[in-house]
Amino acid sequence: MTLALVMSRALDGLEAPEVHVEVQLANGLPSFTLVGLADTEVKESRERVRAALQQSGFNFPHNKRITVNLAPADLPKESGRFDLPIALGILAAAGELDAARLAACEFAGELSLAGELRPVRGALALGLAALRGGAGRTLVLPALSACAAAQVPGLDVRSGRHLSEVVAALRPGEAADPLPVARPAPASAAGAATTPDLREVKGQAAAKRALEIAAAGAHSLLLVGPPGTGKSMLAQRLAGLLPPLADEEALASAALRGLTTAGADAERLAQRPVRCPHHTASAVALVGGGSPPRPGEISLAHGGLLFLDELPEFPRAALEALREPLETGRITISRAARQASFPARFQLVAAMNPCPCGWHGAAAATGRHCRCSPEAVARYQGKLSGPLLDRIDLQVDVRAAPAAELLALPDGEPSAAVAERAAAARERALTRQGEPNARLEAAAIDRHCALDDTATRFVRSAAETLGWSGRRLHRTLKVARTIADLAGAESVGTLHLAEALQLQRVLPG
Template sequence: MSLAIVHSRALLGLQAPEVTVEVHLANGLPSFTLVGLADTEVKEARERVRAAMQHSGLDFPHNRRITVNLAPADLPKEGGRFDLPIALGILAAAGHIDAAALDGLEFAGELSLAGDLRPVRGALPMALALQRSGRGRTLVLPRRSAEEAALVPGLALRCADHLDEIVEALQPVEPGDPPTPVLPRPRPVEVREGALLPDLQDVRGQAAAKRALEIAAAGRHSLLLVGPPGTGKSMLAQRLAGLLPPLSEEEALESAAVLSLAGRFEPADWARRVLRSPHHSASSVALVGGGSPPRPGEISLAHHGILFLDELPEFPRGALEALREPLENGRITISRAAQQAEFPARCQLVAAMNPCPCGMLGSTAKPCRCTPEAVQRYQNKLSGPLLDRIDLRVEVLAIPPEELTGAPDGEPSRLVAERVAEARRRQQARQGGSNAELEAGQLHDQVRAEPEATRFLNTAASRLGWSGRSLHRVLRVARTIADLAEADTLGVIHVAEAIQLRRALPGR
């Protein structure tokens, strides 16, 4: 047979559209032509496939005209994932393996020059796309990639370590021949159980900041910690993960799929919330994603996890402004001339900053040496619309040494996490999601504010000049405070605490 068809998948954002690898062998001048909008990495497969087949003792048709078409022709293809399908297509077209057996299989894998199979990124998006397509095919991947894909329930999956293993399993079976070897299933993933997370009891003092951290965890609210250097802002942010409830299976799959797309997923970390902490020199592309083809940024890699931005004013202004829409919508759409990709970005933002360039504004330990103009310029690096999207803004003040050394241990994360989990259960039963995800149209029905609380909030909003977004965010925070108090209705005390937790920056 001079024509063979092998099924595979490309990557386009988190989508994995099907790709048909068509291989044709013809007489004529020896050549190896690869068409179908392939980038440089895909075109280099010609040399990898040739060397891998020769090193594995397989016949490469040097004297034939080889044409490989990656269909559809208008879909960009990138990466080394098509090495294995191309090699199998050549063998099937030459009659060395059973071409009919390829119909019910999908392949992806990069080949080394020795024929070993190397993992490919995006194994989880490919597995999810195959499962949702309902085609009933079996996915064949390199072993390490198959361990990722095995996390998708109900997926027919096989793995291999070398090209020879797949070729042997696809040999034509003649009457009387022994059964064809079956490719193995990937071994179950060994999840890291009981991983120790930083405990909140390590933070002494800072009762107000720890209360804000608990509220942020209970309602999935964004949080800004403002204070002098060394007061525990980073310690508090790193302990938020220990307060959050476990990921559901759907959330764990979504988070793992984004990490797999970037090649940063470890199966042992399955169902663990991600904490991403990029350096303040990160560009806007690094934070929200970009490139060609589009890749996810830090805000997407932290999907269903935590994005911690330390030294917030030191980030480039353009990078911070690019976060505004993803923080509001929970997704980011990256558009390029040739294609468009959408990535999820429903993460919990935690940021930390100093109140002024020297960091000592409002501190009793050392006097601030900054002029009012310098303080204003420093804080103006954060735009009003960005601050408007942060639910909680809390001062973390310096603690005197004698109080710090003599203070008892704080409340352990385990006890706080129990209250957070109970508040989350109340929200799930009431509205099917966290309070931070409440739409504006749902607030009236779900917040259930008492008349006195509503009047108090309206008065505060008028005096402080809040926008409609600020008003709604305070309502969501107040609803979370009421959930922690196990209150069915929103009272004045809940609204007052929410207003206190939305302070302006010191010096503004």
């Protein structure tokens, strides 16, 4: 045999399209040519494959003209994931492997010069794509990547640590040594994240109530208050109030994490991700980009929390880039030659000071007077545009407390008790409409947030007085629906609307 075909997969955003690795050995001047829109990392595989084959005890065809084609030719290929299939293709073209066993598998893996298999990025995305493809082929990956892909239910994944192990499993004859079946890595106690308890936050009843509502309805939240009032403490404890990820969400979230670091998608599958980018992060860092396009913080927070501390200090372009993902739950990154779409269904929680010095409105409790002029306060708050504030469901004032009062306050309610109520309310919403209240579309709002005459007059008066947009009106109704679910009420009443109104009037918008 002088021509061999090995199946592999590339990465295109979160997708993993099939790649046919075709290898031909022909007579002629010795050479090693690799074609098929390969990136520099892929072209360098020629030297890695040559050394790995020699160090593993296999014959490298020095006297042949080797041509490797990665098809389809118009699909960009990057990273070292094609090292293993190229090496196997050379051996298969030389007649050293069983063609039937080779055709029943898909391969991906980077080779060291000694022939060891190194993990690749996006292993879980490869597994999801292989299962959706429906070809029924076995996926062969390096050990760490195989543990990640094995989290996909119903997929046959085999792991290998060395090139010689994979070749031994593909030798002709019945004496071939099968590769071990990959198992998901068990969650270790050391790897489990410990979430801070809400009990540690004293006082701040209104802010804690807002956290409970945000957890129950998946609402976005903005905490505004002077320095040291507990804004960051409260935000860090929201993750402990959220219910566990569903299986489909957990796989999508882990697959996105795996696109950035090899092996990262094998850890903490059921835990909701929490991303806390620094306020110097650019728009590309938040939404993603590059060539090839990579996911940004909003996609890495898919299914979890995106915490933006010191919100007005973020670049204006970065904050405005959050508008569409907050509405749609997806981000599409378009470049001259490539386009990639990533899920970005995150829950935004942000914190900020009310003014540049931070002490606006805190004189009574702290004795610290604001040094900012009214124009400076307006300019600072104006860094957050009206359209962005319109997309934040809850805007809560976190007030400063005098030291004597703070020391005398008892411990707060533990996170477990609040999380239980939030989970019960979210379950009511899921049973009724199949999704959290924050994700209701306009038609579903009319159906599930229907108001009686008294409540309708109340919310109409509030909307006209405060100059609400249609979006703000809808978000108020969704928050009121969550408050009603927490109270166990079948319909939204005036009391629920009044509390929702109190939770979104901190900043002008």
